[in-house]
Amino acid sequence: MKKKMQVVQTLLDTLPFIRKFAGQTIVIKYGGAAQTSPELKEKFAQDIVLMHLVGIKPVVVHGGGPKITQLLSDLGIKTEFVEGQRVTTKEAMRIVEMVLSGEVNKEIVSLLNDHGSKAIGISGKDAHFIQARAKDRSKWGYTGVIEEIHADVVQNLMNEDFIPVIAPIAASKDPGEPGFNINADLAASKVAVALKASKVVFLTDTPGVLDGEGNLIGTLGTEKINLLKNEGVISGGMVPKVDACLEAINGGVQKAHIIDGRIEHSILLEIFTSEGIGTQIVH
Ligand SMILES: Nc1ncnc2c1ncn2[C@@H]1O[C@H](COP(=O)(O)OP(=O)(O)O)[C@@H](O)[C@H]1O
Numbered sequence: 001m002k003k004k005m006q007v008v009q010t011l012l013d014t015l016p017f018i019r020k021f022a023g024q025t026i027v028i029k030y031g032g033a034a035q036t037s038p039e040l041k042e043k044f045a046q047d048i049v050l051m052h053l054v055g056i057k058p059v060v061v062h063g064g065g066p067k068i069t070q071l072l073s074d075l076g077i078k079t080e081f082v083e084g085q086r087v088t089t090k091e092a093m094r095i096v097e098m099v100l101s102g103e104v105n106k107e108i109v110s111l112l113n114d115h116g117s118k119a120i121g122i123s124g125k126d127a128h129f130i131q132a133r134a135k136d137r138s139k140w141g142y143t144g145v146i147e148e149i150h151a152d153v154v155q156n157l158m159n160e161d162f163i164p165v166i167a168p169i170a171a172s173k174d175p176g177e178p179g180f181n182i183n184a185d186l187a188a189s190k191v192a193v194a195l196k197a198s199k200v201v202f203l204t205d206t207p208g209v210l211d212g213e214g215n216l217i218g219t220l221g222t223e224k225i226n227l228l229k230n231e232g233v234i235s236g237g238m239v240p241k242v243d244a245c246l247e248a249i250n251g252g253v254q255k256a257h258i259i260d261g262r263i264e265h266s267i268l269l270e271i272f273t274s275e276g277i278g279t280q281i282v283h
């Protein structure tokens with residue numbers, strides 16, 4: 001009962017902004033860095049279910065980088081990142097798939113279903129939803145670049161009222177290949193474009209994109225992004241995130257936001273209030 005009352009209260013607070021989003025597809029990238037306490041996970045689930053209840057079509061694309069790194073380390077397997085993307089050996093690929101398609105995907109699906117929704121978990125391998133090729137085999141191994149997305153697979157699920165929860169693992173066109181590890185930010189932007197989403201929101205563990213002094217940048221365009229990358233102010237995991245935002249808006253998604261997943265109900269604050277939070281990426 002208490003859980004339900006919380007959802008209703010949040011619903012009432014945000015009601016004035018909701019109507020205009022009904023029927024729209026919104027892709028939420030749930031970063032591993034934001035998947036922290038059970039309380040925050042609970043709030044995340046409430047927000048997604050609430051969006052669905054009011055007629056929005058939410059699609060979750062999740063990461064899980066920290067969990068992959070932890071399991072690789074537990075198993076004594078070294079791992080490294082180049083330009084914000086993991087170098088994926090064949091051995092690492094097995095672990096990446098186990099963690100993303102197995103552990104993380106099913107945890108999020110269960111969380112959403114515990115809140116009364118019909119969430120369904122898939123990876124890019126299911127029905128060949130996402131097909132990829134190697135980014136650069138000699139440099140990144142089984143880290144992939146998406147070549148094709150069969151949007152109808154997910155669209156059909158949404159038409160049947162399911163909430164798709166997508167693990168960023170892609171199928172290979174070559175039979176016998178183990179598939180590809182896709183950076184979840186880049187998977188989210190491609191999925192958002194393919195589904196003609198109106199928004200893509202990246203939940204992470206910083207208030208948004210920060211400048212050299214650590215201040216939040218509210219709005220950020222292509223030129224400034226290139227400058228901040230060259231200066232090393234945007235680095236590591238933030239590189240694929242800003243690239244993904246640009247790809248999304250260049251592909252027709254109206255808005256791309258990077259927001260703090262550590263703030264309770266940050267998705268609702270972003271979507272349903274006029275102020276918004278975090279960083280909005282523009283052309
Ligand atoms: N300019 C920047 N502003 C904010 N965060 C940045 C910046 N440059 C690099 N980062 C790093 O990017 C991280 C977020 O990326 P990542 O760890 O891959 O998160 P996620 O799991 O959400 O994809 C932040 O925790 C921060 O350490």
Ligand SMILES: CC(=O)N[C@@H](CCC(=O)OP(=O)(O)O)C(=O)O
Pocket residue numbers: 030031032033062063064065066068084085086096143144168181182183184185237
């Ligand atoms: C190629 C590549 O880097 N793949 C990522 C996939 C998971 C991910 O992106 O997770 P976060 O969103 O939590 O960072 C990785 O192996 O960590």
